[in-house]
Amino acid sequence: MGNILTRIFQTWVPLPEHFIAAKGDGQQQEHDEPDGFKLSMNSNSGISWILKNILNEPLIALPEERIACFKPAADVKEHATFYLNKYGENSRERRGLPVIISCNIGKQNYVLKVKNNSISVEECHLPQIIDTKTSGLIFYVQQYSEGKEYILFESSLIKGSYLAWNSEKTLILKTKVGIDETTSFLLIEKNHKSY
Numbered sequence: 001m002g003n004i005l006t007r008i009f010q011t012w013v014p015l016p017e018h019f020i021a022a023k024g025d026g027q028q029q030e031h032d033e034p035d036g037f038k039l040s041m042n043s044n045s046g047i048s049w050i051l052k053n054i055l056n057e058p059l060i061a062l063p064e065e066r067i068a069c070f071k072p073a074a075d076v077k078e079h080a081t082f083y084l085n086k087y088g089e090n091s092r093e094r095r096g097l098p099v100i101i102s103c104n105i106g107k108q109n110y111v112l113k114v115k116n117n118s119i120s121v122e123e124c125h126l127p128q129i130i131d132t133k134t135s136g137l138i139f140y141v142q143q144y145s146e147g148k149e150y151i152l153f154e155s156s157l158i159k160g161s162y163l164a165w166n167s168e169k170t171l172i173l174k175t176k177v178g179i180d181e182t183t184s185f186l187l188i189e190k191n192h193k194s195y
Helices: 003-009
Strands: 019-022 028-031 037-039 048-052 059-062 067-070 083-089 097-105 108-115 118-123 139-143 151-155 161-165 171-175 186-190
Touching (some): 048 059, 048 083, 067 118, 067 171
Antiparallel strands (some): 019 028, 048 186, 059 067, 097 108, 097 139, 108 118, 118 171, 151 161, 161 171
16 A cells, blocks of 8 residues: 555544444533444544546535536646545444545635535534444545555445546546546645645
8 A cells, every 4th residue: 555545544543332422512421323433533633635636637626616626737726625534433344444525715614525426515514423324424535456546435325436527527426337547536645734
């Protein structure tokens, strides 16, 4: 596994069988739900990423249109920095590293979300706890192929469906069959600065 993937996975620790959830009043309660997700203590460790496709074009978020799309690097001046917010998972099934993909634009936090079998960019604070075994916010980071730096993002909500891009280079959800380069992403580490 390459250096970038090693950095993503190195701080991930699966959750124990039962984990503690904060109730609305701030008190702690034992959580007996067999499946769920909890935001990792060092969720993104301040690391920001540029996600690129195989054409070396960066992904950008356009919240006013509720989409994310790839643009030629010369056309990109902002909205291209993303965070992979790591979550621990309380599940026996391990499909990869659970993350929420987010970005900050202005003073707002946005996430990529599976909605109606498509991808939407929505304003959202990162939840500390997700009490369900699937979520439209959670994607599993997986290796694209052995020895390659490219990765896949599988939807936790729709098993076997992955982030991909269409002919307009807009982010979509797609069922992956065999080798499909539209589902592969390259992560470029970016210094934590305004973009």
